[in-house]
Amino acid sequence: MKEATMAVVWTITIEGNNEFGDICRKEVRINKSWERLFDGDLGLSIGDGKKIMEALQNAVVNHEAETYSLYRRVCPDCHTFRPVKDYTTRRIRTVFGTVEVRNPRWVLCPDCHPGKAGAFAPLKEICPDRATPELMELTARLGSMMPYPQAATVLAEFLPVEPTETHATVRKRTIRIGERLDDQIAQEERRAGSNQTEERRQLEMQLPGDRRKEFVISIDTAHVRSADPNSARNFELVVARCGRGGRGDVGGRYFATSSIDQTAIRDRTLHALGIAVSATST
Known part of the structure; x- marks a missing residue:
């Protein structure tokens, strides 16, 4: 007679209240087997952590994307809803997985902007790279310390990122972050130079000519x-x-x-x- 397998199902409930008083709830289930305990499977594994963080990230990102899109639909001049152009989906890559969100496009208010035909996607304003700044910075940091294929392997090993995060993606993000840092340093130097022109002139020395x-x-x-x-x-x-x-x-x-x-x-x-x-x- 086959013995019954002892198992425990952990149910993690993620609950949050939005700005309108609605309750957002999501559940994650983790199965733990008694037999696997003798194999050293003690506590939560990296895979379980990925599953939990991916579900939590999905709930938070979707909530924030919907709230910001609704906020940007209100015309700041007449305080009415802008017309809808269309609805698509947008994939946002984060350190805790890729989240697919609803991506609306709002038309410019016809009463406040007569004669102007145009639409804009509000999510592009807060995530222009289709990846969060934290993921961009982490990828660039790893890409600057180790070979690109190894950096991609480390990301996939510990974070719920997709297999599409290849060494080519790591290289592109590292170069992009480096270019932005160079531009930031150049801007700071220009601002510092415009503020310290007189001080630099005081430090100039007349060379003897020999x-x-x-x-x-x-x-x-x-x-x-x-x-x-x-x-x-x-x-x-x-x-x-x-x-x-x-x-x-x-x-x-x-x-x-x-x-x-x-x-x-x-x-x-x-x-x-x-x-x-x-x-x-x-």
């Missing part, structure tokens, strides 16, 4: 590309020289670093400059 009495710092960068783009990543190399005289003069102090952090480059430059000054003054 190259033998001048200390010159030359810094150059170069991109080192991997022979196999699927197994390693590219990096940037910084090469610099500190010494007296201009280009072509013998002597000086050279150094190279693979770090493009401004603080690291400044520290290495000051260190090399100090050694060069000590060497020429003795």
Whole structure:
């Protein structure tokens, strides 16, 4: 006679109240077998955690998408509902799985914008990349620390992401985040430069005109590309020289670093400059 299998079904209820007083409820069931306990299956597994977080993320994202879409349907000028253009679906990738939401398009209010025919998708305003900023940043962080295929494997191992998160996706997101960071740094430097123009003029020094009495710092960068783009990543190399005289003069102090952090480059430059000054003054 076959013995009955002892099992426990855990039911997790996700419940939330929206802005209109409605109750949103979703249930997740996790099956735990007594027999699997002897195989070391103790507690929740990574797969169970993925299932729970995916269900929770699905409920939260759908609620937020519907609430924001309804908020943007109200015309801010006349406070009436904008007409409906159409309804489609939009897939939003998050760290806890891909969520498919209803994606409406609202027509511009004909009373407040007479003669203008146009429609807009409100979800594009809050998620233009079809992926949350957290997933973009996490993917770029892993892609900058390890080969792209390995980063994609780590994401799929611990997060409920789809198999479509390949090394090509990791590479594209890493490059996109890098470009945005470069643009942000450039904007900050332009703003800082416009605010500190007078201070920079006060720090300008009149050179004596004799190259033998001048200390010159030359810094150059170069991109080192991997022979196999699927197994390693590219990096940037910084090469610099500190010494007296201009280009072509013998002597000086050279150094190279693979770090493009401004603080690291400044520290290495000051260190090399100090050694060069000590060497020429003795």
